[in-house]
Amino acid sequence: MRMRTILQAFEWYLDQNGKHWSNLTDLVPRLKELGLSGLWLPPAFKGASGISDVGYGVYDFYDLGEFDQKGTVPTKYGSKDEYLKLIKVLHNYGVEVYADIVFDHMMGADESEVVKAVQYSFSNRLQPKSDIEEVEVWTKFTFPGRSGKYNDYIWTSKNFSGVDYDQRSHEHAIFEFQGQNWSPEVDDENGNFDYLMGANLDMEVPETVKQLEKWGSWFTELTQIDGFRLDAVKHIDFHYFKDWLKSRDQQIGRKAFVVGEYWANDLGRLINYLDESGNVLDLFDVPLHFNLYQASSSNGLFDMRGIFANTLVATRPDYAVTFVDNHDTQEGQALQSWIEGWFKEQAYSLILLRRSGIPVVFWGDLFGVPTRDTKGVGSGLEMMICLRSKMEIFECSDYFDHPDIVGWTSIVKIDDHSTGLAVILTNATGGSKWMTIGAIEAGKVYIDLLGHRTDKIKLNEEGRAEFPVNDGSVSVWICEEYIDFTSKVFHE
Numbered sequence: 001m002r003m004r005t006i007l008q009a010f011e012w013y014l015d016q017n018g019k020h021w022s023n024l025t026d027l028v029p030r031l032k033e034l035g036l037s038g039l040w041l042p043p044a045f046k047g048a049s050g051i052s053d054v055g056y057g058v059y060d061f062y063d064l065g066e067f068d069q070k071g072t073v074p075t076k077y078g079s080k081d082e083y084l085k086l087i088k089v090l091h092n093y094g095v096e097v098y099a100d101i102v103f104d105h106m107m108g109a110d111e112s113e114v115v116k117a118v119q120y121s122f123s124n125r126l127q128p129k130s131d132i133e134e135v136e137v138w139t140k141f142t143f144p145g146r147s148g149k150y151n152d153y154i155w156t157s158k159n160f161s162g163v164d165y166d167q168r169s170h171e172h173a174i175f176e177f178q179g180q181n182w183s184p185e186v187d188d189e190n191g192n193f194d195y196l197m198g199a200n201l202d203m204e205v206p207e208t209v210k211q212l213e214k215w216g217s218w219f220t221e222l223t224q225i226d227g228f229r230l231d232a233v234k235h236i237d238f239h240y241f242k243d244w245l246k247s248r249d250q251q252i253g254r255k256a257f258v259v260g261e262y263w264a265n266d267l268g269r270l271i272n273y274l275d276e277s278g279n280v281l282d283l284f285d286v287p288l289h290f291n292l293y294q295a296s297s298s299n300g301l302f303d304m305r306g307i308f309a310n311t312l313v314a315t316r317p318d319y320a321v322t323f324v325d326n327h328d329t330q331e332g333q334a335l336q337s338w339i340e341g342w343f344k345e346q347a348y349s350l351i352l353l354r355r356s357g358i359p360v361v362f363w364g365d366l367f368g369v370p371t372r373d374t375k376g377v378g379s380g381l382e383m384m385i386c387l388r389s390k391m392e393i394f395e396c397s398d399y400f401d402h403p404d405i406v407g408w409t410s411i412v413k414i415d416d417h418s419t420g421l422a423v424i425l426t427n428a429t430g431g432s433k434w435m436t437i438g439a440i441e442a443g444k445v446y447i448d449l450l451g452h453r454t455d456k457i458k459l460n461e462e463g464r465a466e467f468p469v470n471d472g473s474v475s476v477w478i479c480e481e482y483i484d485f486t487s488k489v490f491h492e
Contacts, residue, residue, distance in 0.1 A: 003388045004358050005035060006098070010042040011364040012327040013371040014076070016052045018065075021078035025086045028093050034382060035389025038096035038257070040229050040360065044075065044083050048108025048198075051076055054327070055100065056231060057198065059108040060143050061215045062150045069145035070108060087223055096226035098257060099219070103212060103240075104232040105198035106155065111140035112167050113157045117175035125174060125182060126191035135175055136167035139199050150218060153211050161202040162195050180204070185276065187234035187262075187269065196235045203237045216244055220251045227257030230281065234262045234269075238276040245280050258282065259321045259358075263328070263335060265290045267310045274319055285312040285320045285357065289337070292324060292350070296343035300428030300472075304406045307350065317356035324348055325362045331372055344377045345384075345450070346425040346474045352384045353423050353476065354408070355393040361385060380450045384476065387449065390414055393421075399435050404428040405469065409437045414482050420459075422446065424467045425474035432468040439463045447483060449476040456480070 014020055024039075031039070046063035047053025050070035055077075063069055064080035073079065087097050115137055119130040141155035161180040165172055174195055176182060180202055182194035194200065202208055219225070228248070230241065241260075249255055258281040262273050270283050288311040295302040313320035324347045328335040339347055344365060351359040361381070368376040395411040407424035420437035441463040445456050453475050459465045469475045 003391065003393065004037045005352065005385055005388050006038045006040055006321075006358065006360045007031065007036045007366070008323070008326055008360050008362050009039045010054075010077075010327065011362070011369055012054055012330050012333060013369055016076050018051065018072075018074035018076065018078050020076070021082035021086045025082070025089050028086075028089050028095065032093040032095055035386045036095065036361070037389070038098060038226070039090060040098045041083075041086075041100060042077060043100045043102055043231075044077070044080075046070060046072075046075055056102055057107040058102045058105065060141070060146060062218070063143070063146055067143075067145040067149075069143065084223065087225070091224070096257065097223075098227040098229050098259075099223065099225045100229045100231060102231040103201060104196050104235050105200050106141060106160075107198035109138035109140055109155075109199060110142045110144060112136050112138050113140050115139075115157045116178040117162070118178070120174045120176055122174060122190070124191040125176075125193070125195055129173070132178055135169075137163045137175065137199075138165070138167065139163065151211075151214060153214075155199075155211075159202060159205055159208045159211075160199040161204075162200045164195070164197065183237040185238040186236065187264065189234075189264075193235055194237075196232055201236075203240045209240075213244060213247060216248060217251065220248055225256075226252070228259075230258065230260040232263075233260035233273065233277075233281075233283075234264060238273060239278075242278050242280055259284060262286070267312060267315060270312050271316065274316060279319065282319045282321045282358065283312060284326075284360075285322045287311045288313055288320075288322055288351075289324070289329070289339075292343070292347045293329075293337045293339050295427045296340035296347070298427075300404065302427055303403045304425075304427055305400045305403060307400070307406065313351075313357040320357040321360060322351040322357040323360040323362065324351065325365060326360075327362075330364065330369065331374075341374075341377075342472055343427060345380045346427065348377065348381050348384055349423050349425055349474045349476060352388050353393075353410075353421065355396055355410070359388075380474075383449055387476070387478075391421075394418075395438075397436065399424075399433055402433070405431050405433055407433050407435055407467065407469075409435050411438060411440075417482075419479045419482055420444075420446075420463070422465075422467050422477040423474065424469040424477070426469055426472065428472065430469050430471040430473065432466045434464060434466050436462060436464040441479065445480050446477040447480045449478050449483065450474065 043055025048057040048059045051072040065074045066080040121127045139157040162176040187193040308314040329337045391412040400406045405426045410421045420441045
């Protein structure tokens with residue numbers, strides 16, 4: 001069984017030209033050849049900011065780029081027909097597709113309503129700052145451009161528990177509606193982190209739950225999607241997705257791949273969410289991302305022996321989705337924690353060339369981010385993706401015994417033949433490390449897949465050798481008999 005590798009098929013600063021779906025469709029053959037097994041697509045529904053909305057400012061779940069709303073028919077990424085065509089082409093090439101779902105909030109309401117509410121502190125959402133007062137809030141969604149097609153439900157203040165703006169006073173504050181409460185089963189940052197932005201969906205309201213289920217059924221049937229990336233799960237009742245995902249599994253006819261975004265550099269919070277949610281989904285390994293970030297930005301002072309310390313992949317590997325960077329960690333974003341370019345190859349080796357976890361490759365690392373003058377990682381990343389797609393990893397031995405230089409060896413299977421793999425990397429000065437692959441590889445010659453070293457390393461009778469690495473670099477050593485398949489398959 002080949003190793004799964006997912007591409008996050010977008011970045012925050014993509015052109016706002018409505019061509020992304022069609023551009024991706026043209027890329028599918030090359031993505032398949034590279035060895036990607038699945039694509040995480042950005043939110044497909046119409047956002048409050050129209051053509052410029054990345055997709056997280058949800059306006060109309062049923063508008064996938066079909067109706068003239070918010071000043072545009074297509075979304076930032078294209079039309080409904082182009083989206084459906086992309087999914088079909090990906091499926092024809094045997095590539096799975098995962099939809100980005102945002103159930104925390106809605107934005108860009110069509111009409112305002114007057115409601116009674118209590119103002120709460122931004123830093124403590126359990127601490128009221130006012131008595132009950134009347135506020136004018138944007139919470140009525142009528143979707144005039146869609147005129148009731150697919151679903152004629154009108155969303156009102158009854159579906160939401162709060163907002164962050166009073167139209168009357170023009171005050172920006174957190175308002176909880178009278179008679180509705182923040183869910184207690186959410187992250188306890190700021191006292192209670194149910195509220196994030198916009199009109200906050202209230203999962204305690206049966207009609208809200210019913211409408212989200214109706215949409216889920218419609219969307220899954222229409223798209224034939226293979227799974228989901230769930231946005232902002234720390235802000236949504238921890239038990240909510242159990243039933244929604246159970247229904248989707250029944251529709252799809254198998255267990256869907258599902259990963260949730262719980263943004264917390266705290267392993268305990270992630271473990272608690274998995275347990276509370278019934279282990280119905282995987283989570284992004286945010287603590288690993290921050291370990292990689294520290295390793296790349298601490299001038300070689302980070303102790304590489306602890307690169308996997310307090311991470312999900314080391315603790316609950318069956319539920320860990322690993323990543324290096326994403327759209328939220330990009331420069332200029334609220335969660336900016338961009339990993340330095342010099343350390344990208346090392347970081348990707350740690351998630352692509354090990355057995356545990358499901359790695360996600362970021363679009364910006366593969367293709368670059370032109371608006372930020374950031375280039376892609378380059379051929380080294382492409383070759384590691386390609387290698388992962390062609391091998392199975394079995395036995396693994398770690399050599400995390402030095403503060404700067406660490407490595408591991410594995411027995412792998414390539415084209416039904418067993419061979420070895422040795423990876424060595426550093427966040428500081430280079431050097432070497434004696435590592436053992438196994439007697440089965442005794443006498444064989446290993447070379448650096450990435451080409452950073454031109455040495456040829458011959459394993460001794462024990463299948464052991466001293467493997468070198470350059471300053472601030474990584475080398476991936478494989479038997480020279482298996483080097484041909486790594487010829488570059490991706491071209492500018």
